[in-house]
Amino acid sequence: MTDVVNLVHDFFAVYNAHDLDALARYYAQNAVSVSPGGQGESRDEILSYHVQFWEAFPDVHNTTLQAIAQDDDVAVTALITGTHTGPFLLPGGTVVSPTGRRVHLRCCWIFTLEAGLIVTHLLYWDQLEAYAQLGFLPQQLNVT
Numbered sequence: 651m652t653d654v655v656n657l658v659h660d661f662f663a664v665y666n667a668h669d670l671d672a673l674a675r676y677y678a679q680n681a682v683s684v685s686p687g688g689q690g691e692s693r694d695e696i697l698s699y700h701v702q703f704w705e706a707f708p709d710v711h712n713t714t715l716q717a718i719a720q721d722d723d724v725a726v727t728a729l730i731t732g733t734h735t736g737p738f739l740l741p742g743g744t745v746v747s748p749t750g751r752r753v754h755l756r757c758c759w760i761f762t763l764e765a766g767l768i769v770t771h772l773l774y775w776d777q778l779e780a781y782a783q784l785g786f787l788p789q790q791l792n793v794t
Contacts, residue, residue, distance in 0.1 A: 654763055655717050658724045661761075661768070662712050668704050670697060678767040685773035686780075688741055696771065702739050706746075707732030707753070715756075726759045730775065734784055746784070753783045 657676070664672040674697055683690040683699065690696035704710060710732030718725045731754050738746040757775035761768050781787060 654722060654724050655719045658717060658726060658761055662714055666711050673700060676768050678769045681769050683771040686775060686777050705736040706738035707734055708736060709733050722763045724761045728757050728759060730755045730757050749784050751784050753780060755780055
């Protein structure tokens, strides 16, 4: 169990360094992710999502608060912080121009690993809280 938690901690160190090539080595080729930004159905789609988020929040940092493991599943509660200085792609295709605002969002990442690789990755955060911190409401974005 400690090995899967250590792997996830290493994943976050690479995520925080914004090292796309190193991050790719953590995902199986056919990995699937679900997040507020949508669903990724391959390693390349998942990495594209990370790149879009890094472009919107170039200083984004994920701080692990708690990690719980059972077999090959790891759940992590974390704090995501970052400054919105790039275009932010929302579900449905709306792109929000940079606001310059800083966000602090509690989130939950859930990973399933096989043979030391991430095969599923679920990410949850309160989208209304994110929108409020960025200074807009969903109605302003035509987001339902």
